[in-house]
C-alpha cells in the first residue's frame with residue numbers, strides 16, 4: 001500500500017477491501033445455515049455472522065491502524081486464537097487509494113480517528129431471510145418455530161416476498177474525525193451484479209467528505225415525496241412522525257444503510273431512539289458526500305467522538321438534499337420533538 005497517502009485515504013481504502021471480505025462471511029454463515037442467534041435485548045438480535053464479520057473488520061483495521069479508536073456494535077473483543085487468518089485483510093482498494101485527499105483532511109492523524117463498525121446492519125431481515133432459503137415447507141415451518149420473535153404476520157409477508165429481505169443487509173464502516181463522519185463504506189453482500197449470464201454477489205459504496213462518492217451513481221430524487229422507515233422496529237411515535245409527512249408513499253425496509261442507498265426514497269424518518277452511532281456514521285458520511293443531510297428528529301447533528309453515547313436517542317431524519325430535510329423537519333410536530341428529547 002502507498003504509505004505516502006494521507007491516513008484518511010488509506011483507512012477508507014482498507015475499509016472498502018475489508019467490508020467485501022466481511023460480506024463474504026455474512027453469505028457463508030447463511031449458506032451453512034447455522035445462524036447461532038443470541039438475544040441481546042428486546043427486538044435486538046445477534047448472529048454468528050454479526051460476530052465473525054465484526055472480528056474480521058476490527059482485527060484487520062486495528063493491525064494496520066493501532067492508534068485509531070475502533071468501536072463495533074457487537075463488542076467482540078479481538079482474540080488471536082479465534083480469528084481465522086483468512087479473515088485478516090491487509091490490502092486496500094486501488095481506486096480509493098488514488099483519490100486526491102481534500103485539504104481539510106490531509107493533516108488528520110491516526111489517533112484523531114474514531115471508526116464505527118456495524119458488521120451486519122439489518123440483522124432482523126438477515127435472520128428472516130434464512131427462513132426463505134429453506135425450500136422444504138416443513139423445514140421452513142420448523143425453523144419458524146425456532147424463531148420466536150417472528151410474528152405470524154411477518155411469516156406470511158416473508159412467504160410472499162420470494163427472496164426474503166436479504167437485500168436489505170449491509171456492512172457499515174464509518175470514519176469520524178472531530179465528532180464528524182468524514183468517510184463511510186456501505187457494502188451490500190446480497191447485491192446482484194449481472195455480468196452476461198453470470199451473477200456476482202456484492203457491491204461496495206464509499207463516500208468521502210469534499211471528494212464525493214464511488215461504487216454507485218446516486219439517482220435523482222423521486223418527483224413526489226417518498227419516505228423510507230423501519231420494517232421491524234416501529235411504534236406509535238414512529239408512525240405519527242410518518243403520518244405528518246404527507247408522503248406519496250412510505251417504503252418499509254430493513255437496516256439503516258440500505259434505506260439511504262435504495263435510491264427510491266428521498267427522506268428517511270425514524271422517530272425512535274433505537275438506532276446507534278454505528279448505524280448512522282457510515283450512511284451519514286456517504287449521504288453528506290453526495291449532497292444530503294442526516295440529523296436527529298430535532299435537526300441537530302449527532303457527534304461521533306469515542307466517548308459520545310452510543311444510542312441516537314433523538315431519532316434519525318435524513319434527506320437527499322437540504323430542501324427536503326427542512327421540509328421534513330418542519331412537518332414534525334413540536335410535541336413529538338419534545339417527547340423524544342425528554343425521553
Ligand SMILES: Nc1ncnc2c1ncn2[C@@H]1O[C@H](COP(=O)(O)O)[C@@H](OP(=O)(O)O)[C@H]1O
Pocket residue numbers: 042043044073118120121122123124229230231232233253254255256272273274275276279
Ligand atoms: N428498537 C430497537 N431496538 C434495537 N435496535 C434497533 C431498534 N430500532 C432500530 N434499531 C437498530 O437500528 C438499525 C436499523 O433498524 P431498522 O432496520 O429497524 O430500520 C438496526 O441495526 P442492526 O440490524 O445492525 O442491529 C436495528 O437493530
Ligand SMILES: [Mg+2]
Pocket residue numbers: 044045073123
Ligand atoms: Mg444489531
Ligand SMILES: [Mg+2]
Pocket residue numbers: 118120121122255256278279
Ligand atoms: Mg445496524
Ligand SMILES: [Mg+2]
Pocket residue numbers: 050073118119120121122123
Ligand atoms: Mg448490526
